[in-house]
Amino acid sequence: MKVRKAAFPAAGLGTRFLPATKAQPKEMLPLVDKPLIQYAVEEAIDSGIDNIIIITGRGKNAIEDHFDVSFELEKILEQRGETELLAIVKDISDMINLSYVRQKEALGIGHALLTARELIGDQPFACFLGDDIIDSDIPCTRQLLNVFYEKQHPVVAIEEVDPEKVSSYGIIAGKEVGDGLYEITDMIEKPSREEAPTNLAIIGRYILTPDLFEMLEQVGKDAKGEIQLTNGLKLLLKQRPIFGYKFRGTRYDAGNKLGFLKATVEFALKRKDLGESFRKYLLSLKLQ
């Protein structure tokens, strides 16, 4: 069955970027000149997804406005003959079919997915956590879908992380059954370094199946009062295989300040219109 839909949990409060996120969703912070969420939406489109469900919360209206038609702006750009800018603005609203559902309280990614259950329906779907920005030749989600179409079981993106950082991630244990492909035997959300079975971390791209929803209903809230996707998947593991795939590409954790800065520098260096002058500027800094 073709995966047509993607869920984007986007109700988080963005406390790591305060005060910038006091009156603006963190998903709208720009990497160079494009909001974070647009990178993930473009990855979804390039992976063959044709329906995106964004799970929003209070104060997130700017996301809806961003992907909507902006009559006034389009008219002004047209009058001024700014054809290139006009095309950029129009392309965004023409991009893809988007729906929105409100998560009334930020109770975790698992809870966000349950909120979108009706819209997702009884079919496999992709899940994107927009803090993870992935730069790759083949879109990360496309890579996961290739595994999904072969195995017909859920697939999560994984990456080796510094053992000191395991407590920031969902961590898997598994046996390698192919090139970069692991059949998962266990998973644990944000373990201490001692508890972590490996340093293979789940990155924010998933291909999920609708039987996950039952599991999310069952797991209930964790100590923080959140329904964790990792815990739902761990329960599902008792019923069917789940795979982890070491995707090819570079991941930036744009959800923290250092990761955001690194992504900004690297994306700016890659830009045709900016790269050369930005490189010159960086070289002139004479850093030691």
Ligand code: G1P
């Ligand atoms: C979430 C997930 C975690 C995953 C991480 C990837 O954590 O709960 O399992 O490893 O995303 O970025 P968060 O970053 O929301 O704390």
